[in-house]
Amino acid sequence: MKRLGVDVGGTFTDLIYVDDESGTVLIHKLASTPDDPSRGTVQGIRELAEQAGVTPGDLDQVFHGTTIATNIVIEHNGARVGMITTQGYRDILHIARHKKPLNFSNYQDLPWQRYPLARRRDRVTVPERITAEGEILVPLDEDAAREQVRKLKEAGVEAVAVCFLFSFLNNAHEARVAEIVREEFPEAFLSVSSEVLPQYREYERFSTVALNAFVGPKVATYVRRLEDELRSMNVRTGVHLMTSASGVSTAQGAVERPVNLLMSGPVAGVVGGIWVGRQAGFDSVITLDVGGTSADIGLAQGGALRMKHLLDTRVGPYQAMIPMVDVDTIGAGGGSIAYVDGGGIFRSGPRSAGAQPGPAAYDRGGTEPTSTDAMVNLGWLLPEDFLGGAMKLKPELSRTAFEPVAEQLGMTVEEASLGAIQIASHSMVQSIEENSVRKGFDPRDFALIAEGGAGPAFAAGIALEVGTPAVIVPPYPGVTAALGLLATDTVYEYVTTTYQRVSQLNAPELEARFAELEDQARKQLEDDGIRADNLVIQRVADCRYLGQGYELRIDVPGGAIDDAWVGKVTADFHDAHEKEYSRRFEESDIEIPNIRVRGIGIMPELKLPELDAGGTTANDALRHEREAWFHVDGELREMRTKFYARDALRAGNKIEGPAVVNQYDSTTIIPPGLTAEVDRYGNIVIWVDQSARERLLGGLSAVASA
Structure with missing residues (x-):
C-alpha cells in the first residue's frame, strides 16, 4: 500500500511517503502558501510522487x-x-457563562464579545419552544422563520447557524428551519446544532455550532479545492483529514462539520510522537513539536492519548464542545521574533516571521531577529547545510538583525542570541510543566520526543530543565506530524444526551441509544470502504457524581447493560475521579448525561525499515569540526563542535556533545556533556543525566533574564 501524509504548518508544509511493500520512505518539505494552503499541498504531493517514481494516481x-x-x-x-434561535435567547453567545478572564477588573475586554462569532444584528429569533422533556410547547412559526432567513440573506451573511433550545431531545423545529434555509438561501453554509452537536449545555452548544459556521465557508472551499486538484491528478482515494479527536474524516465529513478540524495538525504530532516512542522503547512520552510559528506540547502516559476536559476545549477565546486531544499550543518557534519591550524586558515571541518574510538569514526580506537567526549566530546552523543544502543561509544578515537588540541590552551578539533561545525555551518548559507536573505527572517518568523542524534544536536544553531522562529525535523529526497521519486509524465519534442515573438505570433505553449511535458509526465506516473485520466499535459514557456540574469520559463495555455492566462502569468512574481530583465518593449516585460511540477503522500497521548496524563511533558521518557557542559552568563559551550528517549515521553509533546533527528536515543540537546513541530504527536517543544538568544549567537564568 502506497500512503502519503501531508501536514500544513504556518511556515512549512511537510510530507512523507511510505510504500509498505517495498519499504520505501521518502520525505519532502516546502514553504507553506498562506494565501492558498492547497497550492503548497498539491505542489508537495506532485513533487514527492515524482521523487518516489510514482504518479499521484498510484497513491x-x-x-x-x-x-x-x-x-x-x-x-x-x-x-x-x-x-437563528429561540425567541428570547438572542444573546446567549454574548453572555456566555458570565465569567471574566480577570475576576476583579472592571476594565477588560471579553474576547468573545470583542470578536463575536455572530454580531448581534445578525442574531435573529423565531417563536418556537421545545421543553426539557422534548415536547413541543410552542409550535414553530414557519412564516416568521422564512422571513428571518430572508432578512439574513439581505444582510449579506455567508453562513447560518441554527440553534434552538432542547433540540438535542427533539430536532423537529431545527430540521424544518434547515429546510427553509436550503429553500430560501441555498448558497449559505448551514450549521444545524442537532446535526453538528446533539448534546446538552446551552452556551457551549451554541458556541460550537457558531464556530462551525464561522470556519465553514473557508474550510469547505479549501477542502473542495483540494479534492478537485487531487481528482485532476487521478488520486482515487480522495483525501482524509485529521480531526481534533485523533481520528480522520472524509472530505465530505470535514465540509459538513469543519469544527472537528480544530487542532488537526497539532494532534497528528502527538500521535506521531507516541508511535516513535513505542519504537524506541518508551511508552510514556511528552511530545514537543516546534515549527516556525508555534510549539505544540502533548503528553501520553503509557502511550494513551489524553482527552481534554470539557472546561478546556477552547480554541482561542471560544468554547468548542468537541472531543479534543490534550495539546497545548504556544507562540514559540524557529521564527519567533526577539525584541526588547517598552519596559526594557528581553522577550521572544509570540510574534513570528513565519514563512514570509521568514528569519533574516533566509534573505527573503526579513530584518527582525528570530530564534533561527540566534542559532546561526551561535554557530549551531551551518549556512551551507541548512535543509540538506537546499537553502543557503546568510549569517551576516542574522548578525545584523541581532545587533540592535544586543546594543540595547549591553550584550554581545552571541549573548543576546543565547538569551533569545533560552527565553523561547522557557516558554516551552512552562507549558510542559503545566501539562505534566500540574496534572499529577512526573516528567522524570517520560521521554521527550523532539518533533518539527526546530524541536530537535531546542529539546536537549528543555530536557535539562524539566528533568526528562531522555530525548528521542525521530529519523524524520520535521515530518513527524505527517507521519502521525499514517500511524492513526479512521475514527468517528457520535454523541447524544441521555439523562440517566446509575441507581435508576433504564437499561433498554440506554441500549437503544447506544445502538442508534453504533448504526451511524458503522454506516460511515462502511461508506469509507472499511471492511467488517477492520471495524471496531467503542462505547463511552460521560459520568459525574450526582450534583456535579461537569463530567469525565469513561470507556464502558459493549454488550448487555446489566448488573455486571453497572458494576464495571461504577468502579471505573470512581477510579478515574480519584486519579483526576484525588477524591472518590463511593456513597454518591452517578449520573450519565451523555453517551458516545467511537467507530474505528483499523488501518494497516505503519512499519519503517531498520537502520544498518555500525560501530560505536560515528566517524563515517562526521562532516565538519567548527567553533560554536554553548553555555557551560555559568558562562558562554566557544567550543570545538562536531557536525554530523544524519543520513550517514548507523545503528549503534554514539555521539558525544557538543555536536550538531544535520539533515534535510531538521537540525539536532547535542550540548556539551551529553551523549547520544542511534538505535536500530534510526532514532537519536540523547541521554540527560543529573551531573550534566548541574553543569549546563549553572548561572543560566542570569543570561536569559539580563
Whole structure:
C-alpha cells in the first residue's frame, strides 16, 4: 500500500511517503502558501510522487493535517455568521457563562464579545419552544422563520447557524428551519446544532455550532479545492483529514462539520510522537513539536492519548464542545521574533516571521531577529547545510538583525542570541510543566520526543530543565506530524444526551441509544470502504457524581447493560475521579448525561525499515569540526563542535556533545556533556543525566533574564 501524509504548518508544509511493500520512505518539505494552503499541498504531493517514481494516481491513501480552521479562529477572519434561535435567547453567545478572564477588573475586554462569532444584528429569533422533556410547547412559526432567513440573506451573511433550545431531545423545529434555509438561501453554509452537536449545555452548544459556521465557508472551499486538484491528478482515494479527536474524516465529513478540524495538525504530532516512542522503547512520552510559528506540547502516559476536559476545549477565546486531544499550543518557534519591550524586558515571541518574510538569514526580506537567526549566530546552523543544502543561509544578515537588540541590552551578539533561545525555551518548559507536573505527572517518568523542524534544536536544553531522562529525535523529526497521519486509524465519534442515573438505570433505553449511535458509526465506516473485520466499535459514557456540574469520559463495555455492566462502569468512574481530583465518593449516585460511540477503522500497521548496524563511533558521518557557542559552568563559551550528517549515521553509533546533527528536515543540537546513541530504527536517543544538568544549567537564568 502506497500512503502519503501531508501536514500544513504556518511556515512549512511537510510530507512523507511510505510504500509498505517495498519499504520505501521518502520525505519532502516546502514553504507553506498562506494565501492558498492547497497550492503548497498539491505542489508537495506532485513533487514527492515524482521523487518516489510514482504518479499521484498510484497513491492508495492520502492523509492530511491542517491548521486552517484553527488559524481562522485565532486570526478572527472567518465568515459573517447569522444565527437563528429561540425567541428570547438572542444573546446567549454574548453572555456566555458570565465569567471574566480577570475576576476583579472592571476594565477588560471579553474576547468573545470583542470578536463575536455572530454580531448581534445578525442574531435573529423565531417563536418556537421545545421543553426539557422534548415536547413541543410552542409550535414553530414557519412564516416568521422564512422571513428571518430572508432578512439574513439581505444582510449579506455567508453562513447560518441554527440553534434552538432542547433540540438535542427533539430536532423537529431545527430540521424544518434547515429546510427553509436550503429553500430560501441555498448558497449559505448551514450549521444545524442537532446535526453538528446533539448534546446538552446551552452556551457551549451554541458556541460550537457558531464556530462551525464561522470556519465553514473557508474550510469547505479549501477542502473542495483540494479534492478537485487531487481528482485532476487521478488520486482515487480522495483525501482524509485529521480531526481534533485523533481520528480522520472524509472530505465530505470535514465540509459538513469543519469544527472537528480544530487542532488537526497539532494532534497528528502527538500521535506521531507516541508511535516513535513505542519504537524506541518508551511508552510514556511528552511530545514537543516546534515549527516556525508555534510549539505544540502533548503528553501520553503509557502511550494513551489524553482527552481534554470539557472546561478546556477552547480554541482561542471560544468554547468548542468537541472531543479534543490534550495539546497545548504556544507562540514559540524557529521564527519567533526577539525584541526588547517598552519596559526594557528581553522577550521572544509570540510574534513570528513565519514563512514570509521568514528569519533574516533566509534573505527573503526579513530584518527582525528570530530564534533561527540566534542559532546561526551561535554557530549551531551551518549556512551551507541548512535543509540538506537546499537553502543557503546568510549569517551576516542574522548578525545584523541581532545587533540592535544586543546594543540595547549591553550584550554581545552571541549573548543576546543565547538569551533569545533560552527565553523561547522557557516558554516551552512552562507549558510542559503545566501539562505534566500540574496534572499529577512526573516528567522524570517520560521521554521527550523532539518533533518539527526546530524541536530537535531546542529539546536537549528543555530536557535539562524539566528533568526528562531522555530525548528521542525521530529519523524524520520535521515530518513527524505527517507521519502521525499514517500511524492513526479512521475514527468517528457520535454523541447524544441521555439523562440517566446509575441507581435508576433504564437499561433498554440506554441500549437503544447506544445502538442508534453504533448504526451511524458503522454506516460511515462502511461508506469509507472499511471492511467488517477492520471495524471496531467503542462505547463511552460521560459520568459525574450526582450534583456535579461537569463530567469525565469513561470507556464502558459493549454488550448487555446489566448488573455486571453497572458494576464495571461504577468502579471505573470512581477510579478515574480519584486519579483526576484525588477524591472518590463511593456513597454518591452517578449520573450519565451523555453517551458516545467511537467507530474505528483499523488501518494497516505503519512499519519503517531498520537502520544498518555500525560501530560505536560515528566517524563515517562526521562532516565538519567548527567553533560554536554553548553555555557551560555559568558562562558562554566557544567550543570545538562536531557536525554530523544524519543520513550517514548507523545503528549503534554514539555521539558525544557538543555536536550538531544535520539533515534535510531538521537540525539536532547535542550540548556539551551529553551523549547520544542511534538505535536500530534510526532514532537519536540523547541521554540527560543529573551531573550534566548541574553543569549546563549553572548561572543560566542570569543570561536569559539580563
